Amino acid sequence: MEFDSEMLQQLGLKALFALLMVSAVMTMAGYSVLAERKVSAWMQGRVGPNRTVLPFVEHIPFIGPFLKGLGIFQPLADGLKFLFKEEIVPGHVNKVYYYMAPLVALVPALTTMTVLPFGEYFDEAGNSSPLILANLEVGILFIFAVSSLGVYGIVLAGWSSNSKYPFLGGIRSSAQMISYELAMGLSLLPIFLWVSVPGSEDSALSLVGIVNSQNDGAWLLIVQPVSALIFLVALFAETNRLPFDMPESETDLVGGFHTEYGSFKFGIFFVAEYAHIVVGSAIFTTIFLGGWHFLPWIADPWPATWIGTLLGIGWFLAKTVCLIFFFIWIRWTIPRFRYDQVMNLGWTKLLPLALVNLIVYVLLVTWLDQPPSVTP
Amino acid sequence: MAKTVVLERKPLSLSERTYLPQIVTGLKTTFSNMFKEKVTLQYPEEKPQLPQNYRGVPTLVKDPNGREKCVSCQLCEFVCPPKAIRITPGSVPEDEEDREHVEKAPQEFEINMLRCIYCGYCQEVCPEEAIFLLDEYSSSGYTREEMINNKAKLYELGGTLPDKHYKWDKKKDAEEEGNAH
Ligand code: SF4
Numbered sequence: 381m382e383f384d385s386e387m388l389q390q391l392g393l394k395a396l397f398a399l400l401m402v403s404a405v406m407t408m409a410g411y412s413v414l415a416e417r418k419v420s421a422w423m424q425g426r427v428g429p430n431r432t433v434l435p436f437v438e439h440i441p442f443i444g445p446f447l448k449g450l451g452i453f454q455p456l457a458d459g460l461k462f463l464f465k466e467e468i469v470p471g472h473v474n475k476v477y478y479y480m481a482p483l484v485a486l487v488p489a490l491t492t493m494t495v496l497p498f499g500e501y502f503d504e505a506g507n508s509s510p511l512i513l514a515n516l517e518v519g520i521l522f523i524f525a526v527s528s529l530g531v532y533g534i535v536l537a538g539w540s541s542n543s544k545y546p547f548l549g550g551i552r553s554s555a556q557m558i559s560y561e562l563a564m565g566l567s568l569l570p571i572f573l574w575v576s577v578p579g580s581e582d583s584a585l586s587l588v589g590i591v592n593s594q595n596d597g598a599w600l601l602i603v604q605p606v607s608a609l610i611f612l613v614a615l616f617a618e619t620n621r622l623p624f625d626m627p628e629s630e631t632d633l634v635g636g637f638h639t640e641y642g643s644f645k646f647g648i649f650f651v652a653e654y655a656h657i658v659v660g661s662a663i664f665t666t667i668f669l670g671g672w673h674f675l676p677w678i679a680d681p682w683p684a685t686w687i688g689t690l691l692g693i694g695w696f697l698a699k700t701v702c703l704i705f706f707f708i709w710i711r712w713t714i715p716r717f718r719y720d721q722v723m724n725l726g727w728t729k730l731l732p733l734a735l736v737n738l739i740v741y742v743l744l745v746t747w748l749d750q751p752p753s754v755t756p
Numbered sequence: 757m758a759k760t761v762v763l764e765r766k767p768l769s770l771s772e773r774t775y776l777p778q779i780v781t782g783l784k785t786t787f788s789n790m791f792k793e794k795v796t797l798q799y800p801e802e803k804p805q806l807p808q809n810y811r812g813v814p815t816l817v818k819d820p821n822g823r824e825k826c827v828s829c830q831l832c833e834f835v836c837p838p839k840a841i842r843i844t845p846g847s848v849p850e851d852e853e854d855r856e857h858v859e860k861a862p863q864e865f866e867i868n869m870l871r872c873i874y875c876g877y878c879q880e881v882c883p884e885e886a887i888f889l890l891d892e893y894s895s896s897g898y899t900r901e902e903m904i905n906n907k908a909k910l911y912e913l914g915g916t917l918p919d920k921h922y923k924w925d926k927k928k929d930a931e932e933e934g935n936a937h
């Protein structure tokens with residue numbers, strides 16, 4: 381393998397894209413914290429954070445007070461606060477794993493986005509190629525493999541803290557993740573059966589293939605509502621969101637796995653949680669909501685140029701943001717399940733449902749894909 | 757006579773057992789709540805409306821003639837549950853014209869606002885109606901010493917209370933004319 385200038389250029393471009401994407405996801409994670417605070421406030425008849433403002437922005441007429449009221453600068457203040465707080469490491473923790481845990485929680489959340497297609501790019505001939513950091517043939521498998529590593533961060537944090545509540549939180553989260561991983565994986569199998577055309581060269585496990593199969597056709601949400609529902613519920617469980625926030629459940633476990641964490645290490649856990657939500661929403665958008673394609677049965681209304689690229693990315697982001705809002709909305713609507721109820725739901729309801737769903741679609745797809753002239 | 761009716765609890769229907777319709781109802785409720793009027797009081801800019809009998813910071817008050825009412829009887833010091841009040845009793849100098857016929861007045865009067873629990877017992881017990889819990893509710897300071905209100909501060913907070921007793925005028929009259937009021 382030779383390193384010529386073209387390859388270096390390629391590498392540089394990739395690195396730039398990766399940086400851009402990480403900053404985009406991190407920004408979205410930061411602002412989904414703000415969104416969480418604002419939406420919860422609105423739903424409870426409060427106004428939410430509306431005091432933080434940068435000194436010079438404050439004096440811009442109309443825009444300044446408006447941004448201040450929206451709390452746009454709150455994430456900055458939150459981040460700074462985490463940075464400058466005193467770092468307290470309790471004496472009874474296992475130092476190595478204690479320091480490792482937040483990173484182990486954050487890295488998988490950020491790694492999964494490498495295989496996430498978020499738009500398409502048109503060359504002069506009008507051929508489209510997807511915008512993606514690494515176009516893996518087995519994208520969705522990669523996501524499953526890596527995102528389930530995130531649980532190690534929580535388990536490690538719970539165990540290394542060497543104290544009761546984090547320990548319980550860690551145990552709960554590992555049990556929960558294992559239970560819902562299964563249902564999640566099974567709920568996606570019918571999708572691949574549906575998408576893969578017999579005899580086609582395309583790998584059906586590729587996320588790009590899934591998105592393009594929804595171009596000016598039905599969204600997979602409409603074709604496979606049961607799969608979508610199971611996947612969504614499992615996604616809530618995987619991201620530890622209410623009503624499945626067993627590992628945290630602040631009313632019975634103090635702070636759950638991060639009870640013993642403070643300052644920036646807690647901040648990393650916090651960001652990791654929201655990065656999971658952002659990436660999870662993006663994955664759901666990709667698989668079930670048609671990715672960057674316009675509404676179901678309507679061809680993309682934008683031209684096949686760079687304008688179309690930008691609009692497509694914007695449309696993708698809009699869908700993702702709506703989904704993040706949905707996450708938040710659910711959180712402030714439904715109370716937390718009890719631990720045994722979570723296990724019950726996962727093993728005795730979702731898993732059988734996913735299996736039945738799989739079987740039904742296997743039969744359906746076999747029937748639909750029958751070559752017309754099999755009978756002699 | 758009222759009769760107890762035992763309601764039959766119907767078994768849940770299939771759609772109810774999936775919880776999904778209920779979740780949708782809940783989502784609707786929370787969504788509509790987002791557009792309701794907010795109840796937040798933007799505190800430093802907007803102040804809350806205090807009820808009439810609000811118990812704020814305890815203060816010392818003067819009578820309409822501007823004389824100090826407290827006679828340093830120390831009942832409030834005695835009754836104060838957390839022992840927030842400390843009084844150094846003193847006597848009123850003979851030559852003070854406007855306070856003739858009163859023997860005692862506090863030399864120093866301290867209320868420690870870090871101890872005070874705003875119970876209002878001091879106001880209730882005071883025989884001279886000299887101590888009142890008024891509307892002031894936000895007291896803050898950088899040191900513990902700052903949070904101890906001394907006599908000057910207490911009078912500054914309390915001011916003059918328009919009561920119609922003129923107790924000391926009556927007392928003076930009584931003494932001069934030998935007439936029990
Ligand atoms: S309000 Fe109660 S606690 Fe406060 S000074 Fe008066 S008696 Fe003491």
Ligand code: SF4
Binds near residue numbers: 827886887
């Ligand atoms: S404030 Fe009232 S109760 Fe307290 S010492 Fe003075 S007169 Fe007595």
